[in-house]
Amino acid sequence: MAEQTDYREPEPGRGEEFSPEAEPLNSNGQNSLLEEEEEEEEEGEDLFTEATEEVSLDSPERDVLLSDGPSPVTPPASLISPHLPHNHLYTHCSFDEMEEEDTPDLFDISILVSDPEKVGEGMNAYMAYKVTTQTSMSLFKSPQATVRRRFSDFLGLHGKLATRYLHVGYLVPPAPEKSIVGMTKVKVGKDDSSSNEFVEKRRAALERYLMRTAKHPVLLKDPDLLTFLECSELPRALSTQALSGAGILRMVNKAADAVNKMTIKMTESDTWFEEKQQKFENLDIQLRKLHCSLDSLVCHRKELSVNTALFAKSAAMLGNSEDHTALSRALSQLAEVEEKVEQLHQDQAGADFYLLAELLADYIRLIGSVKGVFDQRVRLWQRLQDSLLLLQKKRDAEAKLHANKPEKLQQARDDIREETEELEGKVQQGERDFEQISKTIRKELFRFEKERVTDFKEVIIKYLESLVQTQQQLIKYWEAFLPEAKAIS
Amino acid sequence: MFSTLLQEGLDDGPDFLSEEDRGPRAVNVDLQTDATLQVDISDALSERDKVKFTVHTKSTLPNFKQNEFSVVRQHEEFIWLHDSFVENEDYAGYIIPPAPPRPDFDASREKLQKLGEGEGSMTKEEFTKMKQELEAEYLAIFKKTVAMHEVFLCRVAAHPVLKKDLNFHVFLEYNQDLSVRGKNKKEKLEDFFKNVVKSADGVLVAGVKDVDDFFEHEKTFLLEYHNRVKDASLKSDKMIRSHKNAADDINRISSSLYTLGTQDSTDVCKFFLKVSELLEKTRKIEARVAADEDLKLADLLKYYLRESQAAKDLLYRRGRALVDYENANKALDKARSKNKDVLQAETGQQLCCHKFEKISESAKQELVDFKTRRVAAFRKNLVELAELELKHAKGHLQLLQSCLGILKGDT
Numbered sequence: 001m002a003e004q005t006d007y008r009e010p011e012p013g014r015g016e017e018f019s020p021e022a023e024p025l026n027s028n029g030q031n032s033l034l035e036e037e038e039e040e041e042e043e044g045e046d047l048f049t050e051a052t053e054e055v056s057l058d059s060p061e062r063d064v065l066l067s068d069g070p071s072p073v074t075p076p077a078s079l080i081s082p083h084l085p086h087n088h089l090y091t092h093c094s095f096d097e098m099e100e101e102d103t104p105d106l107f108d109i110s111i112l113v114s115d116p117e118k119v120g121e122g123m124n125a126y127m128a129y130k131v132t133t134q135t136s137m138s139l140f141k142s143p144q145a146t147v148r149r150r151f152s153d154f155l156g157l158h159g160k161l162a163t164r165y166l167h168v169g170y171l172v173p174p175a176p177e178k179s180i181v182g183m184t185k186v187k188v189g190k191d192d193s194s195s196n197e198f199v200e201k202r203r204a205a206l207e208r209y210l211m212r213t214a215k216h217p218v219l220l221k222d223p224d225l226l227t228f229l230e231c232s233e234l235p236r237a238l239s240t241q242a243l244s245g246a247g248i249l250r251m252v253n254k255a256a257d258a259v260n261k262m263t264i265k266m267t268e269s270d271t272w273f274e275e276k277q278q279k280f281e282n283l284d285i286q287l288r289k290l291h292c293s294l295d296s297l298v299c300h301r302k303e304l305s306v307n308t309a310l311f312a313k314s315a316a317m318l319g320n321s322e323d324h325t326a327l328s329r330a331l332s333q334l335a336e337v338e339e340k341v342e343q344l345h346q347d348q349a350g351a352d353f354y355l356l357a358e359l360l361a362d363y364i365r366l367i368g369s370v371k372g373v374f375d376q377r378v379r380l381w382q383r384l385q386d387s388l389l390l391l392q393k394k395r396d397a398e399a400k401l402h403a404n405k406p407e408k409l410q411q412a413r414d415d416i417r418e419e420t421e422e423l424e425g426k427v428q429q430g431e432r433d434f435e436q437i438s439k440t441i442r443k444e445l446f447r448f449e450k451e452r453v454t455d456f457k458e459v460i461i462k463y464l465e466s467l468v469q470t471q472q473q474l475i476k477y478w479e480a481f482l483p484e485a486k487a488i489s
Numbered sequence: 490m491f492s493t494l495l496q497e498g499l500d501d502g503p504d505f506l507s508e509e510d511r512g513p514r515a516v517n518v519d520l521q522t523d524a525t526l527q528v529d530i531s532d533a534l535s536e537r538d539k540v541k542f543t544v545h546t547k548s549t550l551p552n553f554k555q556n557e558f559s560v561v562r563q564h565e566e567f568i569w570l571h572d573s574f575v576e577n578e579d580y581a582g583y584i585i586p587p588a589p590p591r592p593d594f595d596a597s598r599e600k601l602q603k604l605g606e607g608e609g610s611m612t613k614e615e616f617t618k619m620k621q622e623l624e625a626e627y628l629a630i631f632k633k634t635v636a637m638h639e640v641f642l643c644r645v646a647a648h649p650v651l652k653k654d655l656n657f658h659v660f661l662e663y664n665q666d667l668s669v670r671g672k673n674k675k676e677k678l679e680d681f682f683k684n685v686v687k688s689a690d691g692v693l694v695a696g697v698k699d700v701d702d703f704f705e706h707e708k709t710f711l712l713e714y715h716n717r718v719k720d721a722s723l724k725s726d727k728m729i730r731s732h733k734n735a736a737d738d739i740n741r742i743s744s745s746l747y748t749l750g751t752q753d754s755t756d757v758c759k760f761f762l763k764v765s766e767l768l769e770k771t772r773k774i775e776a777r778v779a780a781d782e783d784l785k786l787a788d789l790l791k792y793y794l795r796e797s798q799a800a801k802d803l804l805y806r807r808g809r810a811l812v813d814y815e816n817a818n819k820a821l822d823k824a825r826s827k828n829k830d831v832l833q834a835e836t837g838q839q840l841c842c843h844k845f846e847k848i849s850e851s852a853k854q855e856l857v858d859f860k861t862r863r864v865a866a867f868r869k870n871l872v873e874l875a876e877l878e879l880k881h882a883k884g885h886l887q888l889l890q891s892c893l894g895i896l897k898g899d900t
Binding site: 321326460 | 727732755885886890893897
């Protein structure tokens with residue numbers, strides 16, 4: 001298996017693909033591809049074609065693949081190189097074969113995010129998390145690695161992965177969301193339960209994010225991910241700050257996309273995609289509704305916990321003033337039971353949140369990725385159509401030129417011939433791209449559904465087990481109380 | 490909408506209260522049912538803005554025309570009866586059983602109306618579910634108000650002196666409308682001022698140190714106890730409301746899961762449907778837990794809030810009588826020294842003395858009984874509360890475990 005040894009980028013700028021000027025525009029958040037495309041077209045320089053040209057000109061595999069012709073039978077791995085050196089095509093091939101035989105994942109990795117520690121003071125402070133990776137896979141330098149990372153490092157990683165893989169149809173798991181309010185509280189040094197909760201919520205989210213990313217067979221082999229997990233030093237990802245220039249640009253572009261999405265109308269020839277899109281729309285709506293109800297439940301359970309504690313105190317007071325000794329004792333016992341019950345409610349609210357609510361939130365964001373990938377496919381189709389149109393125009397112009405003075409304008413005819421050939425190449429490439437992304441999306445959705453099923457099943461069972469525990473504890477407490485109540489005489 | 494539901498009689502409604510409450514409904518007091526006079530509310534009807542209670546009496550006493558009879562009474566008539574006890578000087582030395590609170594369906598009715606208005610915005614299943622819930626809530630409030638009115642009557646019937654009261658007998662037997670109108674504005678205002686005077690007076694009276702240790706102790710005890718019961722009652726109400734809110738959320742989650750399950754075509758749809766079913770059942774259990782806590786704990790505390798107030802009122806009356814007695818003594822001394830109107834002062838003083846001693850004697854007994862009743866009621870309710878919590882928790886656990894078994898077996 002080829003390891004990434006001849007990485008093209010210069011060492012210091014590890015992970016940075018393009019020239020520094022272009023960098024801020026390219027490492028983005030979730031719907032990265034769209035912004036990237038806009039930027040490229042505006043600059044008049046299609047970085048995309050540049051990359052594909054590399055493959056088409058340098059890669060020996062291309063001729064082999066082209067000679068097979070476009071056939072429905074599984075053409076080998078993505079021609080669209082996700083901006084990686086060529087030896088990675090090899091690994092992609094083997095991944096494909098593995099998938100098609102549907103072998104189970106020979107996948108053994110566990111990632112833990114722990115020990116949040118505040119570094120620095122004031123507005124420049126940040127939380128550093130310990131990331132521990134344990135694995136037996138040969139991809140990694142050693143079976144265990146521990147590094148310290150901050151939140152912007154995670155965002156930087158996601159940005160790179162998104163840049164590389166989203167536009168070819170891979171579902172890159174979205175990173176946990178930024179929260180200016182939450183982080184400011186932590187920076188300012190408020191050491192209360194809400195900022196502790198915030199840090200814990202973030203820690204859990206980061207852990208889930210890394211595990212989900214690592215579970216993706218293609219993403220796992222990404223050099224940036226490996227660097228992230230293994231290297232002790234990582235260059236600071238600058239353009240991930242919410243209020244940076246890049247951040248604002250991202251927001252503006254997201255708005256522009258929303259408008260764009262509405263204007264592209266694609267004639268869908270594949271009902272599979274239409275069906276899937278509808279299904280994901282429905283799933284999105286239902287998950288959001290469920291998430292909303294769960295939020296409400298968490299809120300009410302927390303309220304219940306608080307009110308139970310208040311009642312416990314009140315019952316204890318009542319027990320104190322009761323002058324019948326046995327009743328007084330029983331009331332105090334009741335107060336104790338209620339105190340314990342309060343803790344149970346608190347724990348249960350935690351389970352409600354961390355198990356269920358966060359899972360739903362993750363999936364709602366993942367579905368966002370799915371939608372993004374569908375949109376990317378539509379966009380590729382649009383480009384294809386545009387190219388086709390251009391080609392047609394050129395051919396018409398060519399024909400016209402032929403009809404009029406054939407001898408005099410030899411040069412013009414040659415120019416047009418060249419342009420036409422170029423456009424033909426573009427169209428062919430566009431067709432291949434479109435087919436490839438459709439294929440990749442199918443595979444990705446298949447994997448996504450499988451993972452979704454496992455995830456939900458696992459979480460539901462864990463959640464039910466937490467409910468079982470709560471009830472068992474309740475039984476214990478009330479069973480202890482009953483004889484006390486009976487002892488009142 | 491509900492008169493049809495409730496005309497069938499209480500016992501035909503959905504079994505919202507546990508079986509333990511089927512017997513004598515006087516759950517908050519421990520009373521010996523006396524064969525000579527047994528009173529209960531056998532039926533009730535809820536109309537637009539009033540509730541009609543059917544008071545059923547069984548008695549071997551000679552002053553009643555029959556051995557068994559029923560009349561229909563409304564809340565205002567109960568209040569009239571209670572007030573007649575309070576205003577009767579002869580009963581100054583007794584703890585007057587607290588009046589039942591006015592039946593209050595406003596909150597429930599409002600919710601139902603809102604539900605009716607929001608019908609368009611939810612699915613048919615959700616709407617039927619919520620409607621069922623609200624109906625159950627309405628029924629629960631209804632049963633509660635019946636129980637509270639019944640407890641009042643039973644307390645009166647169990648009291649050795651009050652049970653012989655003429656007004657009480659009229660209340661039980663007279664099968665026409667008692668034409669007791671509710672207090673009009675003027676009377677309500679009078680009541681308000683009376684209360685103000687009473688509380689000011691009460692402070693003065695309370696300040697008078699009592700020679701009798703027993704009463705001094707009772708005074709301090711009752712004051713503190715009353716306040717703490719009030720606090721506990723409020724807090725228990727809040728706790729139970731939160732519990733109900735959480736149960737409502739579980740209901741919505743169950744519906745969402747059901748929709749997800751029907752929409753999903755993968756393996757996990759079975760999970761969704763099973764869990765939706767489970768949550769539907771556990772929600773019912775949670776709602777029952779909240780309802781039982783309400784009955785056994787919150788209602789108990791509310792009742793003893795009212796009873797401890799009635800006991801305080803008794804102490805107030807005694808204190809008042811003591812002050813009157815002491816004033817009469819002073820007046821007698823003054824008269825004797827001036828040798829003027831001595832006889833008048835003497836009779837006055839004797840009356841006060843007699844009244845005070847009578848009150849003190851019966852008050853002592855009443856307060857002792859109050860404690861006995863209180864201890865017994867708390868014991869009964871706490872035991873029942875614990876037993877019900879256990880029953881529900883065990884049921885809940887069983888449901889969870891069987892569901893888990895099925896789901897784990899599938900994966």
